[in-house]
Amino acid sequence: MALFEAHQLHLRFGDRVVLEDVSLAFEAGRLSGIMGPNGAGKTTCFNVLTGRYRPDRGRVMFDGADITGRSPQAIARLGIARSFQLMNLFDEFTVFENVAIALPQTRRRGADPIGQAYGDATVVEEAHELLDTVGLGARADHIAKALPYGERRALEIAVALASRPKLLFLDEPTAGLGSDGRARLAELVRRLKGQVTLVVIEHDMEFLFSLADTISVIHWGQVIARGSPDELRTNPWVKNSNLGKLA
DSSP states (O other), X not given: OOSEEEEEEEEEETTEEEEEEEEEEEOTTSEEEEEOOTTSSHHHHHHHHTTSSOOSEEEEEETXXXXXXXXXXXXXXXXXXXXXXXOOXXXXXXHHHHHHTTSHHHHHHOSSHHXXXXXXXXHHHHHHHHHHHTTOGGGTTSBGGGSOHHXXXXXXXXXXXXXXXXXXXXXXXXXXXXXHHHHHHHHHHHHHBTTBEEEEEOSOHHHHHHHOSEEEEEETTEEEEEEOHHHHHTOHHHHTSHHHHHO
């Protein structure tokens, strides 16, 4: 059984149907992609899957439990983390502090999380291990807002990983990155594959096709194709679309 499933999701904003009969399944330990043209419904779908929007009908299942309509906070506590198109970092804090205060043992303590983080050797060690994982070990003492854009993306992923998720959603992770930044991010995502189940929404087809095990194509609020990158390259709809040219 898939770790995460969506069954026949439907969502309407006023008179506009934005998702119609969307079903998805993400297998544990694999990287699943979601792609589609601008305005296709990808981000709306992402927001339904992670609890920001409640579907008008349909179900969302995680690890065998129905999580439909639960809040983003409740979903996160179950072991689902996500990044955002617009980054969510504490810009005035150091790189280490951003990760340390996201660790579960720091959050549980409540008061003065930064002071407690520096005073706990276990927190310090775990935060530095996460920073090494994303290639930011040497930047631990830098202020977050001073990092180059690509490294800020890597830091956001480290913060998401700090919650020890079973499933990590990445929302347009290459947005704003140049070719060098995309290459470094691709290498990071390759290292994460197998360590955590990944779901990536992405407009960069070359990036997604080089990494994903399976990809679902959303257009007009519907899943119109799914399969491996090789299967999608031969899909008639994808071949005849702009997505096919990019793929």
